[in-house]
Amino acid sequence: MIGADFDAILAAAKHGDERAFAVLYRDLQPPLLRYLRVIAPAVCEDLAAETWLEVARGLDRFEGGEAGFRSWVFTVARHRMVDLRRREARQPVVPVPPEAFPDRSDAGDAADAALTAISTRAALALIGSLPPDQAEVVALRIVGGLDVAQVAAIVAKRPGTVRVLSHRGLRRLAERLEGGVHASGRGGAVTQ
Amino acid sequence: MSDEDALDDEMRHLRPPSGFGPDPLALDEGTAERLLAGQLHPADAPPDYRRAAMVLAAAAAPPSPDELAGERQAVAAFTAVARSIPHRAAPRRQPVLTRFVSFKLAAAATIAALSLAGVAGAATGTLPDPAQRVAHQMLGGAGVPGPDDHAAQTAGDKSSTTSGHHPTGPDATGAAKAGLCRAWAAGQGGENGKKFDATAFQALAEAAGGAGRIAEYCADVISSGGHGQQGQSSKPPTTDAEHGQGQGSGQGSGQGNGGGQGQGQGNGGVPPSTRPNPKH
Numbered sequence: 001m002i003g004a005d006f007d008a009i010l011a012a013a014k015h016g017d018e019r020a021f022a023v024l025y026r027d028l029q030p031p032l033l034r035y036l037r038v039i040a041p042a043v044c045e046d047l048a049a050e051t052w053l054e055v056a057r058g059l060d061r062f063e064g065g066e067a068g069f070r071s072w073v074f075t076v077a078r079h080r081m082v083d084l085r086r087r088e089a090r091q092p093v094v095p096v097p098p099e100a101f102p103d104r105s106d107a108g109d110a111a112d113a114a115l116t117a118i119s120t121r122a123a124l125a126l127i128g129s130l131p132p133d134q135a136e137v138v139a140l141r142i143v144g145g146l147d148v149a150q151v152a153a154i155v156a157k158r159p160g161t162v163r164v165l166s167h168r169g170l171r172r173l174a175e176r177l178e179g180g181v182h183a184s185g186r187g188g189a190v191t192q
Numbered sequence: 193m194s195d196e197d198a199l200d201d202e203m204r205h206l207r208p209p210s211g212f213g214p215d216p217l218a219l220d221e222g223t224a225e226r227l228l229a230g231q232l233h234p235a236d237a238p239p240d241y242r243r244a245a246m247v248l249a250a251a252a253a254p255p256s257p258d259e260l261a262g263e264r265q266a267v268a269a270f271t272a273v274a275r276s277i278p279h280r281a282a283p284r285r286q287p288v289l290t291r292f293v294s295f296k297l298a299a300a301a302t303i304a305a306l307s308l309a310g311v312a313g314a315a316t317g318t319l320p321d322p323a324q325r326v327a328h329q330m331l332g333g334a335g336v337p338g339p340d341d342h343a344a345q346t347a348g349d350k351s352s353t354t355s356g357h358h359p360t361g362p363d364a365t366g367a368a369k370a371g372l373c374r375a376w377a378a379g380q381g382g383e384n385g386k387k388f389d390a391t392a393f394q395a396l397a398e399a400a401g402g403a404g405r406i407a408e409y410c411a412d413v414i415s416s417g418g419h420g421q422q423g424q425s426s427k428p429p430t431t432d433a434e435h436g437q438g439q440g441s442g443q444g445s446g447q448g449n450g451g452g453q454g455q456g457q458g459n460g461g462v463p464p465s466t467r468p469n470p471k472h
Contacts, residue, residue: 016274022267029262030255049262049269056270060277123250141228142248148225167224170244171217177243178217 001145002027006066014060021059025052028073031143034120035074038128038139040081047084051077071150074140078154126173134169137162216240 002009002023012020032051036044054076062072127142128135133155140151151166152159217240219227226232227245230252234245400409 013270016271016277018267018271018274021270022263025263025266026255026260029266030259033259034251045262049266052262052266053269053273056266056273118247118250120250120253120256123247123253126247127251138228138248139251142230142251145230145252147229163221166228167219167221170224170227170241171219173247174217174241174244177247178240 002066006069010059010062010066010069014062021056024055024069028070031145032073032077034124034143035139036077036081037121037124038143039078039132039136040084041125041128043084047077047080050080054080067150070144070146071154074144074146075154126176127169130169130172134165134172137166138169138173141166 009020009023013024029048029052033044033048036047036051040047051073055073058076062069064072124139124143127138130138136155137151140146140154141148144151146154148159148162148166152162155162157165219238219241223232223238223241227237227241227248230248232245234242234249237245400406
């Protein structure tokens with residue numbers, strides 16, 4: 001987040017100031033790229049570039065503060081992705097390699113140390129392996145730094161739906177990471 | 193989510209995990225929200241969510257340099273866009289100019305061509321209807337769709353391959369200005385000039401900072417003998433995707449209307465009135 005300087009920076013960018021635009025880019029490109037990596041990993045960089053072009057073109061029409069700007073940029077990115085999906089078959093889900101995560105049998109500090117070292121890429125891939133609607137809202141909240149209301153507006157769902165989806169995603173994430181004990185034991189009981 | 197997943201989730205909620213003690217993954221709303229907001233350190237997360245919290249933290253880790261590798265290209269694209277808009281900072285921009293913005297350089301070239309048509313038309317009294325049709329044909333023939341979505345899409349595709357080297361923004365702006373100014377000067381005081389494509393003249397007025405300041409704004413162009421921007425025709429279109437599109441649209445229209453205007457676009461210095469009017 002840029003903070004108190006945001007309004008001045010946005011105004012300068014609207015006037016065509018390259019450095020101001022670069023400040024906006026540096027602040028938002030990493031979360032934007034990570035969000036796109038979760039929902040469309042194969043084309044995330046192209047989509048990000050398209051998003052910034054559209055932002056550049058629409059900048060002088062944008063009115064609002066930093067939160068609104070973030071929401072707008074992510075909304076633009078999502079539209080780009082939806083357009084792409086309309087034209088192409090959906091990207092196959094790339095399974096997360098098991099070695100991306102420490103063995104469940106690791107315990108205590110050793111496991112924590114291994115997890116601490118988990119790369120951002122691997123983390124995004126794991127989030128991206130959730131069901132798509134869960135993956136998207138979790139990504140928007142976690143890497144986008146957006147609240148429930150903002151996410152709801154971006155994905156065109158009700159806030160309550162966003163809340164449920166994100167909580168389910170969280171739970172599923174925990175199930176996978178905590179391994180077979182809870183999830184598969186419970187799953188076995190449920191499916192009997 | 194698959195049906196099976198949905199069912200799984202639903203049943204898990206419906207059926208208390210009686211045989212397994214309390215649900216270890218039960219999460220209260222507040223904790224879930226703090227996790228999702230990145231406000232809960234993994235060490236403070238419920239035991240069964242510690243790993244998940246670590247994954248979330250890793251996903252939100254500080255940026256790495258490779259994530260900003262596209263900065264130069266993005267800024268170059270921004271600069272090209274900004275330069276394609278005359279006086280971007282002009283206050284209270286009207287929607288008509290905003291619409292032109294979305295067509296970028298293609299639109300700038302179109303305006304220039306329209307202006308040449310306007311000069312020819314002003315001399316023979318055939319505008320504005322033909323000019324209006326020319327505009328539609330140009331925009332349609334250039335494959336420039338109306339909605340922002342598609343325009344952005346196509347421009348984005350091009351930008352991703354060419355935005356690294358575009359130095360030509362000011363040329364198109366200048367070309368549009370020159371064309372508009374000549375058309376304005378030719379039509380000044382006459383009915384045709386006023387009727388000719390009012391939207392283009394509104395754009396000119398916007399760029400000039402008001403209708404009353406067009407003469408001042410155009411003074412350099414008009415006094416220079418009506419020569420257009422030499423840069424536009426001397427630069428290979430392939431150096432700039434938008435530029436190429438703009439020229440293409442001008443020539444396509446020229447063919448559709450007899451050829452004179454397309455040439456006029458390419459050689460801004462040739463007085464359009466010496467060209468045969470395609471309709472007369």
